Amino acid sequence: MMRVVSAHKTEKLAFAGLWLCAAIVILPVLGIMMVLAWRGASALSWNLIAAPQGLLAPIVGTILLVALTGLIAAPLGVAAAVYLSEYSRGGALVRLIRLAIVNLAGVPSVVYGLFGLALFVVLFGFGRSLLAGACTLALLVLPLVISTSEEALRQVPAPLRHASLALGASQWQTVCRVVLPNALPGIITGLILSIGRAAGETAPILFTAAFYSLTHPFPHSLLDPILVLPYQLFVMATEAPDVAPGTEWATAFVLLAIVLGMNLVAVILRARLRGSRRW
């Protein structure tokens, strides 16, 4: 007997399968958060942050570091993306730049750490400092910032560029007045996601920015070393004696919450900015 395959049935099956795959992606995030919260529950309190040796200094340090990283990486990355997407017309130089970007993205983060130590800490004389760490992290996120910015620029429809050029705008005016404003939501989102990644990196700041101090927790200048959450966690887990039980887990929870919070801001910002611009 011939069986009739119901399109409706296969549709449902496909939907269920796809839904399951999507759900599986969410599980690790939720799982990690739950494990951290559960194991850190005993230490997770306002006191964790506000205590004299609490997490306030590392949180402030992390935020300063990430903000400075963004300030350095954004102009460089966006400028490079504008060049690649709007000005370059192929050729050997452009291929070389793209090759460099791809390779930069593949460099292990500990290598960035050593490079930052050699270049920023020693050669430039920044010392182990907020500035040296931010410069190192900026290099780390640059490939990501460039590629997300370039993607955002490419999404701006060509007819808008043509309209601007045909009205007698120069290439630069077209970039500033039409292309960049319309690519901005994507650029900002990419930037936040990139530096969100930087916030959790440990290896690059290990030799360049981070220190563990109970006496001078807050930096007074760009050239001071800082307390940062990932390094704090590293020290707690490996060296520091007599850490209250659960504190590492609670610290990890706070770090993850900051990173996820930044990602959430990126998503909301994108939705907001997208809403006001349609084409």
Next chain:
Amino acid sequence: MVIQLPDIPPENILRPPGEIKIETKNLDMYYGNFQALKSVTIAVPSRRITALIGPSGCGKSSFLRCLNRMNDVIAEARVDGQVLLDGRDIYSDDTDVVQLRRRVGMVFQRPNPFPMSIYDNVAYGPRLHTTARGTELNEIVERSLRAAALWNEVKDKLHQSAMELSGGQQQRLCIARVLAVEPEVVLMDEPCSALDPTATFRIEELMTELMENYTIVIVTHNMYQASRVSQYTGFFLSGELIEYNRTEQIFENPADKRTDDYVRGRFG
């Protein structure tokens, strides 16, 4: 064996009387190895509407884009020959392309307003090229929107997004945006192909009004449109300008058999 292309009999290419605004001489254009235009020689009269017709891929749009050098944005496009605007070659080394595009505006096939307010769309060009701000800029915006027959429909919502307008309104906004730059020539690349008949009618009416002050070159797929609005018509086929004459002549008594076949709807 080398296949020789037949030479265009010069008597099929009219030189219109009166002032000539744009003239091309032996204009060749290539996309990479593909030759899109073959030795096009044509004289476009000032303050008239010149229509360019022909089947898809015949080179009429490519030709139009040579006139304001918009082909420059296509990396592999290359142009040989001369395009004279008021007697000066726009492909010479000392041409300022930005300046050229101020003088030769363009309306595209699909309406392409910027995702900004109606006001900002029209003010885009003047803000680039002039120091007009405030009331002065308001006047330019109003004048341009009036000239594009859009003022009455949008005067109460100048600061709303242009993307909320209908297709026909968007295209008139694009025309207003071009007029605000005060060009001498307006190139229109199938400006009505994405519009409904009512909107098309309005744009055609508008073109006739604009003819008093502007030289207009329109590329169109629609032969009825060419015959309704233009005074001169050129027929392109496979990158060649086959015939160019007064519009009545082209539609009623064309000299070339291919033109005759095309305007009678036998192909294309």
